[in-house]
Amino acid sequence: MxxxxxxxxxxxxxxxxxxxxxxxxxxxxxxxxxxxxxxxxxxxxxxxxxxxxxxxFVPPRWPSADGSQQSHLDLTVPDLDAAEKEALALGATVLDAADRERSFRVYADPAGHPFCLCAG
CATH class of the missing domain: 3.10.180.10 (2,3-Dihydroxybiphenyl 1,2-Dioxygenase, domain 1)
Incomplete structure (x- = not known):
């Protein structure tokens, strides 16, 4: 239980x-x-x-120098390109979206927390 x-x-x-x-x-x-x-x-x-x-408050670093992470949110979206456009318009910043063939992209929210947009 x-x-x-x-x-x-x-x-x-x-x-x-x-x-x-x-x-x-x-x-x-x-x-x-x-x-x-x-x-x-x-x-x-x-x-x-x-x-x-x-x-x-000090935002987490992504990627960190030692490769560790605190935590992050994975947000499932139907269209990565459309979701990226909206996230950036809302104030997100790109941390890692170089590989456009991958099923996820990494961003930071306005306070610096990393999150991923994931193809769903």
């Missing part, structure tokens, strides 16, 4: 409202404030995505 269930995935960031708007643009859903330092993104599937203010 499981000890717990996954309640949410939380991303630390300097501006929870701005990052929530970015991911709402990518994933849809509804932004629900929970105080000035926390935002939830609901209605995007079975897991809540939340954004928490983190004073002194």
């Amino acid at each position: 499981a000890v717990a269930t996954l309640g949410s995935i939380v991303l630390d960031c300097p501006d929870p409202a701005a990052l929530a708007r970015f991911y709402a643009g990518l994933l849809g859903g509804e932004i629900v404030p929970d105080g000035e330092n926390w935002m939830d993104l609901t209605g995007i599937g079975g897991t809540l995505l939340a954004f928490q203010a983190a004073p002194g």
